[in-house]
Amino acid sequence: LAKTTQPISMDSYEGQEVNITCSHNNIATNDYITWYQQFPSQGPRFIIQGYKTKVTNEVASLFIPADRKSSTLSLPRVSLSDTAVYYCLVSNSGGYQKVTFGIGTKLQVIP
């Protein structure tokens, strides 16, 4: 599995757009990129997944450049309730693989 690197923490003011970038230099051709969000004392929850270019849903957007060596999770106009830890995962459908979530990025939204 491709190793991922993301910032440990970020701060943002309410109403701003937040971009969290994840590096995955060794991503394989059939790998997908998935992001999870975790609130304190809860389990992580799936928020978005993509393979290339751009994916958007009601929660976030995911931007993946052509070389796919990184991806950026974009949260539009964050609110205090977006304060959470965000994890980036890389995986494929080639069978079961042990997945590590790492430490993630702790986003603190400031009023």
Add this chain to the structure above:
Amino acid sequence: KAGVTQTPRYLIKTRGQQVTLSCSPISGHRSVSWYQQTPGQGLQFLFEYFSETQRNKGNFPGRFSGRQFSNSRSEMNVSTLELGDSALYLCASSLDGQAVYGYTFGSGTRLTVV
């Protein structure tokens, strides 16, 4: 459909005791993974079960064990509890364990060892 159910939600145990945590996955899901989360450590993989078989194990001592039943429900057991075992224990349910298809996590069991 019902989500992933973990019981109990909170637990306080004394050093040296043992504890059993339970996880009921989403109906139809055959894979259950267990994670330990302590402050600043992220999610540490414990083990994964699929169709009653342990397929993978993390780097935890043998005091940590688990099993899965024919209805896919899973239990994990920690024997001879230590203070350092205090953590949030999370289980993740998935169809076949492949991360690409997404995991659904339970709310976790908060274990405090005193």
